[in-house]
Amino acid sequence: MGTRSLTPRSPAGRAAARPRLSVERVKRAALKQIERDGLAAFSLRRIASELRCEPMSLYHYFPSKGHLLDALVDDAMASVVTAPRETDPFERLRLLAYSYRAMAHRHPKLFQLVAVHRLNTPTGVKAIDQVLALARDAVGDERLAAQYFRVFGYYLTGAALDETAGYALGPSAAEPVTEAYVDLECPRLAAAAPYFKPKYWDSTFELGLVGLLAAMRAHAKGVASAAGVR
Secondary structure, three states, X not given: OOOOOOOOOOHHHOOOOOOOOOHHHHHHHXXXXXXXXXXXXXXXXXXXXXXXXXXXXXXXXXOOHHHHHHHHHHHHHHOOOOOOOOOOHHHHHHHHHHHHHHHHHHOHHHHHHHOOOOOOOHHHHHHHHHHHHHHHHHHXXXXXXXXXXXXXXXXXXXXXXXXXXXXXXXXXXXXXXXXXXXXXXXXHHHHHHHHHOHHHHHHHHHHHHHHHHHHHHHHHHHHHHHOOOO
């Protein structure tokens, strides 16, 4: 009768051990799922399947799907950077605008949530406070700073949504009109259409941002003049 070999299995012959769960692993898996399949398909059960764990294991790290989404929004907002405080405030606002836009392009599916998410976490309210401080440094007036904070948000959110998930990708049950119809019935749209393409997004974004910052500079001069500063 043959004898069974008692030679230990080599490391290569053993099944690879699964990496331990962690907050960062769960967030990475969640972000990967959202960017691949969209927010509507996002679920803790699917994340657990990808991580090869029980769904209940995820609740050790996040009490609910909403708490996990909050954490992803926090990470997205924390990735937006500005120049050092000693830099001109208008330049800091410009850099912040481009950093925010870049975040939206890095995470276009998640950004659909970021754009409408209530920033009521410590990370969120600090991000709001930082931009308000930048606006206050730029225009020198509390009311104008608050209003320009809103205007800045209107511009950045709208631009980023349009570029990552906007008009051309929006829902509609109508049969799209043909290019021939547009050429014949909507000549201004036909003429403008080439400039809506992605190759013009950078220059269009800069055009709007320059105009917004110019308006802020004009208001800042008016505030300084009213205060007797030359």
